[in-house]
Amino acid sequence: MAALRRPESKDYGIHEVWADNLETEFAAMRAAIDQYPYVSMDTEFPGIVVRPIGNFKTGSDYHFQTMRTNVDVLKIIQLGITLSDEQGNSPEVSTWQFNFAFNLSEDMYAPDSIELLRNSGIDFKRNEEEGIDVEVFGELMVTSGLVLFDHVKWVSFHS
Template structure:
C-alpha cells in the first residue's frame, strides 16, 4: 500500500528513522499481495506437471481500497499492473489462514530454506506481522532478531549488489543485466518473486 506515515521526533541515526518508518507503515497498513517462487538447490523451478514454470501469487482479501489507508501512487501502479481490488476483497486469500498454513508448511523457522529476496525490508515486515499476528517490535534490533528466528537463511540481493562493481539498479535492471527472463506482469508479486 506504500508509505502513508512519516515518523516525527528525534532519531539518533538514519537507520533508526528508516526502521520507524517501516514499522509505522507496516503496523497501520494491510498486506495486499505476496509472491513466492521455489526452486531446488540448482535453481530449477517447479513446473507442477505442466510445460510452464510455477510461481505463486497470493492476493489477500483484507485490504479494502474504499476504507483502508494507502499511498495513491502505489495503488495506481498495482492497478496498472492488473490488480483487481474489488475481486481481491471478494475472493482473495484470508491472511490469517494463510499465516497458519505458512507456519505449518515447513518453510518458516527452517535454516535449510534459503530466502532469496530483493530490497525486502517491507516484505519481511509484512510477513512478520502476518505470522506473529501482532505489531512489529519497537526497535530495529528486535526486528532483526525476529527475522533471524523466522527466516534464518536470508539473502537480500539488493544489499549484496553493493559489493559487486557492475551490478546496480532495481529488480528489472538486474534481471536484464543477468539475462534472467521475466514471467508474468511487472509489479505483480508472483512475477516479481
C-alpha cells in the first residue's frame, strides 16, 4: 500500500489510520461491510531478515517458509484494506491504510526494504510516534465484522 500514499489521499477514497482515529475508522468499516463484503488486503513488512533452513520439496515450499518465518519474527508496518461488493463497486471511502507502531531503533528490518518504503512515502518517525498498537488493532478486528463471518470474502496477493 505504500505506493498509494499521496498527500491528497482523501481524493482517492483512502483513509490514513493511526492510533488516534483507529476506533472511528473501524466503525466506518463495520457500517460498510454488510453492503461491501469483499475485503482486499495488502501489507508492508520490513523485508526479509531470516532464511529457513532444512530440505524443501519445491521452490514454492522454500518461498512459503521464508515468508512465514519473516512474518512470524517481524512487525507489520502497514496494512491496506479495501472493501467492495461482488461487482467491484466500492463505498465512497473504500480503502483504509493502517499505520502500525514501528521503531527503527528497536525493531528488526532489512535496510533495503526500509529505504524502498521511505521512498514510497512511509514516515517512520510518525509510525514510531503515532502508529497503531497491533494488540489494540487485533481486538478491534475481531469485533469489526470483517472476520468470523462466512459471507465476508478475503482477497490477497503477494507482490
